Amino acid sequence: MTNNRNITFHLLLAAQFALIAAGMFANIKTGLFSTAVILLLTIICLIQLSNDERTDWKPGQNTMTWLFLVWLMYYVLEALNPNNVMAAWNINLAPYALIPLICAFVVPVVVRTKKDIELLLIIWSVFVLIFTLKGYWQKNHGFSSKDLYFLYALGGARTHIIWSGIRYFSCFSDAANYGVHATMAAVTFAISAFFVDSKWKRLYFLFIAFCGIYGMGISGTRSAMGVLMGGMLMITIIAKNWKALLAGIAISIGVFCFFYFTNIGSGNQYIHKMRSSFHPTEDASYMVRVENRQRMKELMARKPIGYGIGLSKAGNFNSKEQMPYPPDSWLVGVWVETGIVGLILYLAIHGVLFAWCSWILMFKVRNKSVRGLVAAWLCMAAGFFIAAYVNDVMQYPNQLPIYIGFALCFAAPHIDKRLSEEKEKEAREKKEEELVSTQETDEQP
Template identity: 25%
Template sequence: MLLKKSATVPKKKDAGSSHLRPLIGAALISCAVAWLMGHLDYKLSWAFAAVFVGLPFVFFAFTFPRFGLLTALGLSYFIFFIKRIVYNYELPVGLVVEVLLITSAVGVLVRSFLHDEMKPGWYKNKITVMVVLWIAYLLLQAVNPNMTSMSGWQLAFRGIISFIATYYISFYAFNSLQFVRSFTWLWVGLAAFAAAYGIYQEVAGLPPWDLKWVTSSPTLFALNFIQGKFRKFSILGNVSAQGIFMAYAAIFCLVMMMGPFKTKIRIYMAISAVLMLLAMAFSGTRTAYAQVPAGIALYVLMTINNRRTLMLAMGAMAVFIFILFGPIYTPQIIRIRSAFFPSEDSSMQVRDKNRSRIQPYIWTHPIGGGIGTSGEHGREHAPNHELAGFPPDSGYLEVAVEMGWLGLLLNLSVKFVILFTGVHFFYRCKDPEVKILYAAYICSFFSITVAHFAQVATGQLPNGMIYNCTYVILIKLIEFDRSDQSSSYFSS
């Protein structure tokens, strides 16, 4: 009986072999993918890799929208670096960011229908009302009678969709102070890495992939090689994006350094700010040099009664005066000084003449000449348009010529409402951490609005994505204030 019973007992499976099977399967699949990429056509191999690598990310972005937002943010830093390091400057890496954002937005939409996870009335605030009006105006530009081609507007439409997706995801994602912290630490940490890489380029020289890119065309070389050395663009798209983003991040870190944090966090913020300011100087972007005093000045005005603020103001003023009038004449210092004495700079004089020349066109075209009709985009997408080739050299001027003075007025109104909302809630909240987050995001945001006067500063990644998320952060932060949970002042 015992023998019979024991014969029916199933054999115990080998635990080691059961754990090895997934590893063996993964190894075989990896070998198969590598072999196929080595034997397929170049473009087809990249498509094959995108399917096997991209689909899991798309799935997780749909299932976990916060993951999608953070992944898109992280990838936005490395879009241009990936292109340079693989020596393929037409690689559509930016499309991956757009797909992640749209997929995450669809995921939020599905979750809101199935599980009702979006808070009711999320759209009932003044910033969202202004954003909707701005988006509606951009969409109406599709029927602008002054356009000679729809090509430029169609290209801009992709950016509009990405902005809508980012805005919608943000309302779902920023539902706790912890996620605001996670988002903030991620982008600040990656900004510090971008600063460190820019300093590495300055100290060790441009790596082969960066050197090949910057010398790939006469235009790029002329823009980046000034006074016998290359300007440093780090992992970002160009020197302008690097300089503006480093100034934005440095202001943020300087303000956060004044917050109610542990000493080690303040030290980290201080070191990061120094690295970012150095990287900004090495980029040679004069617009960025004006951003820093603008952001610090706003913080001083907002917290003038704080003893730490007075110390920061005095220290910043001493450094500023030394940079402008000190006995140092390095190329970076000379370029910084030229930003504050524009009358002595020939390029600024040319820009002023262009602005004066285009003013009659702006006044006679209240809705502008159409999106994508000015500058180099105009040459490419609307070569027969009278604005084609005209260099705006300013985000506000670009809005004025392409969307008219009505569009410029609406654009400025959006920025005013955002800043007013942030400042209002800054004075209402009591929690020290929420208060310093408000100050840091407001001052950085304000610095970008200043930079937009001299550059097209808000659409460049990753700065543009952080800038767009700031809209929602300024709305949501007040909900996490321990002393005031309601924010009815801006409710519709």
């Protein structure tokens, strides 16, 4: 039964990535279809867990679960928004509310060992390889007919074939989503590589991190730098090590100085694109966003609960009122859709999560390997939310690794406790064996 609950949960993880990979061959609507898949596999997993006598439900009853139950209640109340469109509300149910809540409850119950964490990474790594190969193929062998349709029939060329070169998007909806996801993988696997026992896993994880950096580069996504910088700074804090802290600060300052004060490598289109993210006031598109947000502020003053779920982008649904300016950022999108009330609640929930999870890793988990593996996910999440302020990147499948990362922090103390108990048991058995051996020696004539 233990294997069954693992298989079902990992199928849930793989299915969400597979939906993106399948996008290479067909147009797949991830909204209602993915919601149905998530609910089906979650129900099966919970049934299997309930039939397993060894299942401990207590880890699932954690702070993260209660926080996202509150968020789910607010999401349900948004259905009463006078401007609400139920089709948009239904499509956004999974990414907005279901995935965080399911991860919060199921992950700490299912993930019980360090090997379970490593298995999550291995499953993710398979899809990172697929996404990287697709990006490599686009860059070196050209676009498929489906890619060309996106570029020229749907207008993707306007933002993907620009003055600085071509921005490659692999299997994703756009280059920004791909670049941020690739950088999320780079941060997670680079940190994890230093906390696995096997030499081959370490090399493999470093290779996956390199694939992530490659994907970040060819995507030309400036917001991905936020993931990288945020992840680096977060690990120095959680490490509780002065050397690591000083090294992290030094590297961060070095990266900042390289991009901000020098022109080294600007002849390369990707380095030039990344460097522009350190000079936002010189970027016309950034200044347009700043102006749009000022205009939005005037409109949002009379919308305390927002325009409605899924209605931040005008034209997608026929609502009574529409926001005339594009949000161009996930957090701005949350503000437009759920209002200042929803944004404050959303930021408060995630602020509490980051603080609580950091405290757990720093003071409740003694095993360095477990702490490092889980910290990798939390650092990735910290960097992601920096990018989420700059760009609309909370799209499939990014929600899954983000909220699995938070949930693993609540699983970590229980994994750490089991490891401590196993060590104590081994020490007792060894001591008993030595005692028996000593007695037998003394009894010999």
